[in-house]
Amino acid sequence: MTSLFRSSLQGVAAPPTALEAGDGYQTVRTPDPKAKPTRLSAHDVCVFYGDKQALENVSIDIPERSVSALIGPSGCGKSTFLRCLNRMNDTIEGARVTGEITLDGENLYSPQVDVVELRARIGMVFQKPNPFPKSIFENVAYGPKIHGLARSKSELEEIVVTSLKRAGLFEEVKDRLHAPGTGLSGGQQQRLCIARAIAVGPEVILMDEPCSALDPIATSIIEELIDELRENYTIIIVTHSMQQAARVSQKTAFFHLGKLIEEGPTERIFTNPRDKKTQDYITGRIG
Amino acid sequence: MGNLVIAAALLLLLGFAYQQGFARSLSLAAEARKEGRRLHSRPRYHGTLVAIWVLLPTLLVLGLWALLETSALRALIVGMLPPEVAGLEGRQLDSAIARIRALASGYGVAGEVADYEQAAAEHLSLIQNLAFLLVLAAAAGLGLLALFAAKRRISLALRARDHVEKAVRILLMLCSAVAILTTAGIVLSLFNESIRFFSFVNPIDFFFGEIWNPGFATTGSAAIGRYGLLPLLWGTVMVAVIAMLVALPVGLMTAIYLSQYAPHKVRTVVKPVIEILAGIPTIVYGFFALVTVGPFLSALGAAIGLDIRSTSALTAGMVMGIMLIPFISSLSDDILRQVPLALRDGSLGLGATQSETIRRVLLPAALPGIVGAFLLAVSRAIGETMIVVMAAGNSPVLRLNPAEPVSTVTVTIVNQLTGDSDFAGPQSLVGFALGLTLFAITLLLNILALFIVRRFREQYD
Ligand SMILES: Nc1ncnc2c1ncn2[C@@H]1O[C@H](COP(=O)(O)OP(=O)(O)OP(=O)(O)O)[C@@H](O)[C@H]1O
Ligand SMILES: [Mg+2]
Numbered sequence: 001m002t003s004l005f006r007s008s009l010q011g012v013a014a015p016p017t018a019l020e021a022g023d024g025y026q027t028v029r030t031p032d033p034k035a036k037p038t039r040l041s042a043h044d045v046c047v048f049y050g051d052k053q054a055l056e057n058v059s060i061d062i063p064e065r066s067v068s069a070l071i072g073p074s075g076c077g078k079s080t081f082l083r084c085l086n087r088m089n090d091t092i093e094g095a096r097v098t099g100e101i102t103l104d105g106e107n108l109y110s111p112q113v114d115v116v117e118l119r120a121r122i123g124m125v126f127q128k129p130n131p132f133p134k135s136i137f138e139n140v141a142y143g144p145k146i147h148g149l150a151r152s153k154s155e156l157e158e159i160v161v162t163s164l165k166r167a168g169l170f171e172e173v174k175d176r177l178h179a180p181g182t183g184l185s186g187g188q189q190q191r192l193c194i195a196r197a198i199a200v201g202p203e204v205i206l207m208d209e210p211c212s213a214l215d216p217i218a219t220s221i222i223e224e225l226i227d228e229l230r231e232n233y234t235i236i237i238v239t240h241s242m243q244q245a246a247r248v249s250q251k252t253a254f255f256h257l258g259k260l261i262e263e264g265p266t267e268r269i270f271t272n273p274r275d276k277k278t279q280d281y282i283t284g285r286i287g
Numbered sequence: 288m289g290n291l292v293i294a295a296a297l298l299l300l301l302g303f304a305y306q307q308g309f310a311r312s313l314s315l316a317a318e319a320r321k322e323g324r325r326l327h328s329r330p331r332y333h334g335t336l337v338a339i340w341v342l343l344p345t346l347l348v349l350g351l352w353a354l355l356e357t358s359a360l361r362a363l364i365v366g367m368l369p370p371e372v373a374g375l376e377g378r379q380l381d382s383a384i385a386r387i388r389a390l391a392s393g394y395g396v397a398g399e400v401a402d403y404e405q406a407a408a409e410h411l412s413l414i415q416n417l418a419f420l421l422v423l424a425a426a427a428g429l430g431l432l433a434l435f436a437a438k439r440r441i442s443l444a445l446r447a448r449d450h451v452e453k454a455v456r457i458l459l460m461l462c463s464a465v466a467i468l469t470t471a472g473i474v475l476s477l478f479n480e481s482i483r484f485f486s487f488v489n490p491i492d493f494f495f496g497e498i499w500n501p502g503f504a505t506t507g508s509a510a511i512g513r514y515g516l517l518p519l520l521w522g523t524v525m526v527a528v529i530a531m532l533v534a535l536p537v538g539l540m541t542a543i544y545l546s547q548y549a550p551h552k553v554r555t556v557v558k559p560v561i562e563i564l565a566g567i568p569t570i571v572y573g574f575f576a577l578v579t580v581g582p583f584l585s586a587l588g589a590a591i592g593l594d595i596r597s598t599s600a601l602t603a604g605m606v607m608g609i610m611l612i613p614f615i616s617s618l619s620d621d622i623l624r625q626v627p628l629a630l631r632d633g634s635l636g637l638g639a640t641q642s643e644t645i646r647r648v649l650l651p652a653a654l655p656g657i658v659g660a661f662l663l664a665v666s667r668a669i670g671e672t673m674i675v676v677m678a679a680g681n682s683p684v685l686r687l688n689p690a691e692p693v694s695t696v697t698v699t700i701v702n703q704l705t706g707d708s709d710f711a712g713p714q715s716l717v718g719f720a721l722g723l724t725l726f727a728i729t730l731l732l733n734i735l736a737l738f739i740v741r742r743f744r745e746q747y748d
Contacts, residue, residue, distance in 0.1 A: 088636055091628075093551060120638025130629035133652045142647070143637040193633070200637055 027059065028275045030264030032251065039064035039234045040085060040204065045099035047080050047089060054080045057099070058260045060253055067226055067235045069245035069266065072255035073281065078238045079127055081255070082206050085236065086122035087115050103204070120147055123202030127209050127238070129189035131181035131196075136173050139181040139192055140164060143200035159199055166228075167195035168221030186213040194222065204234045211244065223248050242282055246270050254278045289419055293426075297345060300427065301338045304434045308337030311441050319443050328448035336447040339454050340437035341430045348426040356418075363414065364388075367407040387411060477726065480710070480719035487713035488514050493720060499683035499694075501703065501714050511713050516724065518685040522693035526604045526675060527668040529689060533608025534664060538615025539657070545616070546623040547645055558620070565613035573677030576606035581678060588690065595690040598680035604689070607674050611664045618663070622656035623649060655740040662736035666729045672697040696721050 040062040047055040055077045062068050070078045080089070087108060089095045101108045108118060120143075131139050140160040143149075150156035160177075164170035169191040173184070181192050190213050197205060207226075211219040226235055226248050239245050245252055246266060253263040254277070262269065262278045273279040312333035316326045326333075364384050365373050372383050386396050390408035441447075485493070488511070496515020541561065545554055581597035584605070588595030595601065626649050634644040650657070680692020683699060704718040 086636065088632060091632060091635060116638055116640050118638075119636055123638075124636040126629065126633060126636065128629055130627070130633040132630060132633065132648050142634070142639075146637070146639050146643050146647070196633075196637065 025056070025259055027260045028262040028264075028278075030262075030268050030274070032063075032265040032268075035251070035265075036063040036066055038062065039104065040236075041102045042081075042084070043100040043102075045081070045084055045097065045101060047077070047084060048096045048098075049092070050094045054258055055084075056258045058255075060260060060263055062234060062236060063251065064234050065230060065232065066251065067230050067237060067249040068251040068253065069249035070236065070238045070253050070255060071240070071242070071245050071281070072261075074240075076255040077258045078255055079208050082124070082208055082236065082238055085204070085206055086119050086124050088119075088124060090115065120200055121202055122204040122206060123197040123200055125190075125194050125197045125205070125207045125210050127212070129186060129193050129213070131184070131189050131192050133180065133182055135178045136164075136181045136184070136192060137177040140195050140199050143196060147200060149201065160195075163195040163199040164192075166198060166225055167191040168218060168225065169195055187215065187218055190214060191218065191222070194225070198225075198229070202233070204236070205229065207235065207237045209238050209240065212240070219244070242270070254281060256281070293349065293423065296423065296427065297342075297349075300341060300345065300430050300434075304341040304430075304437075305334040305338040307334075307434060307438055308441060309334035311337075311438050312447075315441060315443060324443055326443055327446055328451075332447040332451050333441055333445070335451045336445075337434060337437040337441070339451070341434045344429040344433050345426040348422065348429055352418075352422045360388075360411070360415070364407060364411060367403075367410060369403050372403075391415065474723075474726065477719050477723040480716055481723045484713055484716035484720045487511055487716070493717075497685055499699070501717060514713065514717050514720075516696075516721070518683045519694060519696045519699050519721070520724075521685055522600065522679065522683070523669055523695040523697070525600045525689055525693060526607060526679060526695055527665060529601060529604025530607035530611055530668045531661070531665060533605055534611035534615050534668075535661060537608075538612045538664075539619055541612065541616035542619035542623055543645060545620045547641065547649070558617070561613045562617055563613075564610070565617065567610075569610065569671060569673040570677070572606050572610050573674045576602050576674055576678035580606050593690065596680060596692055598678055598692055600679060600689040600691070600693040603675045603679035603693075606678060607668055607671055610671075610674065611668060614664050614667065615660055618660035619653070619657050622653045622660065625656075626652045658739050659736050662732050662739075666732050669729060669732075670697060670725065672701060676701060696725050700725075 038061040041060075042062075043059050045055060045058045046053060058077075058081060070081065072078055083089045084097055084101060085108075089097055097109065103118075103122070106113070132142065134142070137160055140163050141156055144156060144159050150159055161170060164173065169188060172188060173179075181189065184192060190210060194207070194210055211222050214222065223244065226237065229235055237245075237249065249266045251263065252266040252269040254261045254269065254273075254275075256277050262273060262275045269278065270282060273282060309330045312326060312328075312330040316330065319325065361384060364387050365380075368383065373380075375383060387404055387407050388411070389396050390400065390404060391412040493514050494516050496513060497517050498513045498515045499518045500513045502512030545558060549557065577598070581599075581602040584599075584602055585595045585597040630648055630652060631644055634648045635641070639647070675695045675698050679694060679698065681694050681698055681702070682692035683694035686693065700718045700721050703715055703721075710716065
């Protein structure tokens with residue numbers, strides 16, 4: 001595993017070549033007059049896995065207290081971009097990030113930034129559910145415990161129960177909170193991971209296909225949760241469902257082959273895409 | 288030479304059988320296809336089945352001959368000897384027969400060769416050759432017969448695949464039976480000899496005795512000595528505990544460093560180097576203990592006012608611990624690396640530090656494997672002999688102080704069984720009782736390991 005320290009240095013030394021590497025593709029941007037102020041901002045982000053480039057010069061502004069959706073065909077780099085935003089790419093051996101990403105104007109990749117604290121502020125729900133081999137309760141209590149969020153046992157219990165309720169899992173597991181989390185079904189595990197992420201109380205939540213294994217009812221619970229979280233949190237969600245993107249997000253970004261093709265207000269992207277590739281994708285012709 | 292010929296002939300025969308079965312089923316299949324029917328099994332299974340059918344009777348003939356050859360030829364030789372030689376007893380007769388065999392196979396013998404010996408040897412070698420040819424012919428004939436029969440059995444419906452699978456299963460079963468039977472054999476032989484030992488010494492005196500003083504075999508059966516196990520057991524436990532106190536923390540931390548922190552380059556260098564440690568013969572560790580660690584510890588003790596003997600439980604235990612480090616680190620490293628990356632990412636993604644991730648997620652998930660590695664290492668520590676022979680001081684006295692010399696079960700077995708022992712008195716038979724005790728202890732440890740691993744599996748899967 002790459003040491004966090006080393007890769008933080010790599011992040012700073014963003015070589016200026018990153019600008020030229022894009023060989024002049026232009027993201028189609030539609031500004032949103034109603035958009036809230038920018039919280040997260042990516043500028044010319046490139047990601048390499050070894051010699052292979054997975055993202056090319058991605059620049060986008062993410063407004064605060066709203067939902068932004070990342071869409072695009074499989075393998076286009078959505079997860080990769082998401083992982084840049086809380087520096088989870090640091091943990092991948094051979095992964096290299098160049099460019100600049102700022103949270104409230106502060107570069108995430110600057111050496112002053114404490115990755116551990118950063119990840120507590122920018123939480124993540126992974127594409128594949130990855131519950132710890134611990135009890136359901138312990139899974140959710142894990143984050144609050146290490147960050148010392150609860151002063152007493154009852155406070156901890158309250159956090160766990162509220163988080164499970166918000167993720168729509170509590171009713172199903174309330175009699176077996178101390179059974180192993182790995183014994184849940186795939187969809188339940190996914191909701192457990194969502195509960196685990198929100199239990200820490202992050203300011204920004206990154207969700208990588210949070211509903212991919214869920215039935216319509218569980219999906220609508222999660223969508224309601226996202227809608228509710230939007231009041232206070234900044235949310236970025238990766239999804240393969242156009243309907244979901246249209247339902248929950250205010251901003252949509254379309255990725256294709258490592259490039260950010262088009263971004264803009266969700267309504268605009270879905271009703272009147274300006275790029276041909278975007279149009280083909282949302283009408284089901286590519287991907 | 289003879290065996291090589293047999294093996295080659297057998298291989299040829301089997302190849303031929305396979306080819307025959309293969310070709311026959313292929314032609315059957317071709318005919319059947321015209322009527323729209325198919326073979327149940329593919330031709331290669333039919334070929335294999337025919338080969339198996341040929342193999343069985345030939346192996347039977349060869350096996351019987353291998354079993355009977357020695358006694359049959361012996362009877363033959365005895366018949367050819369002049370009566371005064373044939374009438375000899377035991378070893379003398381054996382050596383007379385051995386001389387004739389040696390002559391017959393063309394090796395020379397010491398001393399004069401008597402006429403009757405020469406004649407018998409020539410006769411024997413003739414008969415041996417004849418018998419060899421006969422057996423070969425019988426095996427081949429039977430094999431061919433079987434081939435013919437097996438080939439006729441081939442039909443569209445013959446479930447050759449099922450039969451072959453079954454034969455393979457039996458073969459696999461036999462292979463695992465070898466290990467089990469060997470273990471059973473070892474236990475049985477230990478058991479037998481131990482029972483003989485316990486006819487001299489009361490088991491209670493053995494298992495609960497506090498004094499070990501077996502005396503010497505030559506002093507006669509009047510003084511059979513005292514055989515208290517406890518000092519030895521205590522020595523074994525003390526040395527093993529010291530060894531694990533060294534090996535477990537160092538090994539585990541090495542594994543954590545290698546699997547979680549070390550950059551790729553460091554890892555590729557360090558891991559093989561550590562594994563070299565595991566390949567050093569234990570007797571070399573023994574030297575190391577005797578020449579370096581022992582004197583060092585004793586000097587260190589002197590410097591801080593402690594009386595540490597240079598051959599002691601401490602010396603042996605520490606060096607044994609060093610020997611076990613690669614064992615634990617290498618196994619634990621592999622186990623830690625098998626924990627899914629997604630778990631690590633999940634923890635880091637929640638804002639846990641790397642050390643929190645290791646302590647709270649990775650180690651618990653890897654625990655069953657680590658416990659298994661630990662208990663394996665303990666078994667090795669208990670069974671280790673050479674280091675203790677050289678560095679523990681060989682003093683079978685019950686003492687609490689680890690800085691004093693001790694003796695262990697393994698060392699005592701070596702002492703009692705080497706040299707001029709006749710396996711008749713308790714002095715040497717006690718070795719088997721000790722071996723059996725050791726076996727029982729390691730068996731218990733392994734069962735414990737299995738049990739613990741299963742408990743954790745239930746909890747974490
Ligand atoms: N750890 C890695 N090592 C090497 N290449 C990787 C790694 N992770 C992703 N990639 C490559 O980067 C590209 C983008 O992958 P990414 O996971 O970001 O796609 P995605 O848009 O999330 O796809 P999906 O919708 O299938 O999840 C792919 O070509 C992938 O093969
Ligand atoms: Mg993805």
